[in-house]
Amino acid sequence: MKIVVQVRLLPSDGQAAALAATLRVCNAAADRASTVAFERAVHSRNDLQKLVYGEMRESGLGAQAAVRAVKKVVDAYASLRASVRTGSLAGLRRVKAESKPIQFRENAAQPYDDRMLSWHYDARTVSIWTIAGRLKGVRFAGHADQVAMLVSHRQGESDLVLRDGKWLLIATCEVAEAEVTEPGDWIGVDRGIANLATTSDGLNFQGGRLGRYRRWHARKRAELQARRTKSATRRLRRRSRREHRHATHMNHAIAKKLVAVAQRTGRGIALEDLSGIRDRVRPRRDQRAALASWPFHQLGAFIEYKAKRAGVRVIAVDARFASQMCPGCGHTARSNRSSRDHFRCRACGLAGPADHVAGINVRNRARSVWALVNVPRPAA
Known part of the structure; x- marks a missing residue:
């Protein structure tokens, strides 16, 4: 690699x-x-x-x-x-x-x-x-x-x-890739904006600090753009790169932590397949800029390459309804998620943090996919 x-x-x-x-x-x-x-x-x-x-x-x-x-x-x-x-x-x-x-x-x-x-x-x-x-x-x-x-x-x-x-x-x-070990189980990872990453173990990396940092930079960019001078343009470029480096550093730290946990516990990492998410999701007007610029792909790429170096297997699973499906009874409905942070199944009453529930669903889907892939085939 x-x-x-x-x-x-x-x-x-x-x-x-x-x-x-x-x-x-x-x-x-x-x-x-x-x-x-x-x-x-x-x-x-x-x-x-x-x-x-x-x-x-x-x-x-x-x-x-x-x-x-x-x-x-x-x-x-x-x-x-x-x-x-x-x-x-x-x-x-x-x-x-x-x-x-x-x-x-x-x-x-x-x-x-x-x-x-x-x-x-x-x-x-x-x-x-x-x-x-x-x-x-x-x-x-x-x-x-x-x-x-x-x-x-x-x-x-x-x-x-x-x-x-x-x-x-x-x-x-x-660099030579490490030999990939067969996972004993999976860590499901749900990626988001309010919480950058939440695992099926309950490990949570909050995005509030990064969100505030990006909003502060957005206000400063607006002030500089209003000046329309060469000096302001140079400062805009420097500020943009500074913001990018900050987000990149956070993604590196999160990916390093997740891969270390997976390697130590002998598990693989399951991620939601977020390809095309910007075309599928219709956010509110005030959320469009945040969704369009959030580094979802970068975090996934960092996890994948660090996992290769550590010999940890990574799998992508279907992301649809991961935050609306009950991991206990399988009931799926938008009303299960009463708010951004809270999940409560309308059928069986299971409740908990919404992102944690999504991480558990990602893990369960990885288990199902892996079981299908590794079903013993009868000899021809």
Whole structure:
């Protein structure tokens, strides 16, 4: 499985100027190549490289940098086609995206392979190609665990990124998945907004604090948007990334806790299948922004990849009526959930926190699905 490791690059002023100039030249060359690919409908990396390689070399790119820039363009168009094919890009957004060449920002990330970038882990430095020549001894900083991961598992390309005036190197590491153990039982996990995650064991991760934090950021964004200045736009971008990092940190912490409990108790993790939830659910007007921006998918993705590393099995089950069905008698009705927080079965009287009941239903469905999958088949 692939793990991304991000470290901070600490160039001197002169080195930073060379890196910035390199990003500008690389992305300008990628822009020109993108126009050629769009106008001639070229999707093959080899075919596009034949058309633009000479011009890229004349613009100041090294041979390997030109190859990486071509690959970046081809990958961008492949991602666009994949988004159209899966339906994530549709309607007017699809028409707009397909009507013009893909453009690359002046400071967009640039991929580097091992011919262009060398890591020296003991010295905490890198040697990196730029249009001004190769820079040697450029320092980087990272946690000891990150460096250990790079030493043991780094493979493939690394991306040079300039973000908020900070230089970053983002490397891909290939980590072997742990052997998945057969679960003795399941932990059902119900995801939501008021409670980010609630398990069938009753473990609850409340979302009130994150909700207040996001509402505070929304008010600040509205104030900055009203100013309509370049300074306000820069601050909006920084604030957006800060909010994203906070939500990401919380999801990491929740996923780590859930996987640790499952690993310790020899159980698997059952999640609701929430694909298409934004199309199925019709929230009130005041809830639309929260539902559209809530990181449900991210939490599920974090649980899945951490579970793979720990050898814990994850299964997705049908999410329909999970919070309206009684886990005791099976009676399903909207009236069973008298309020957002409370559940009371109209048939048998079973009562409890609504999200906990939903987590139990998710667990029970995982048990049923797993039992069907593992039914002994008679030998042919």
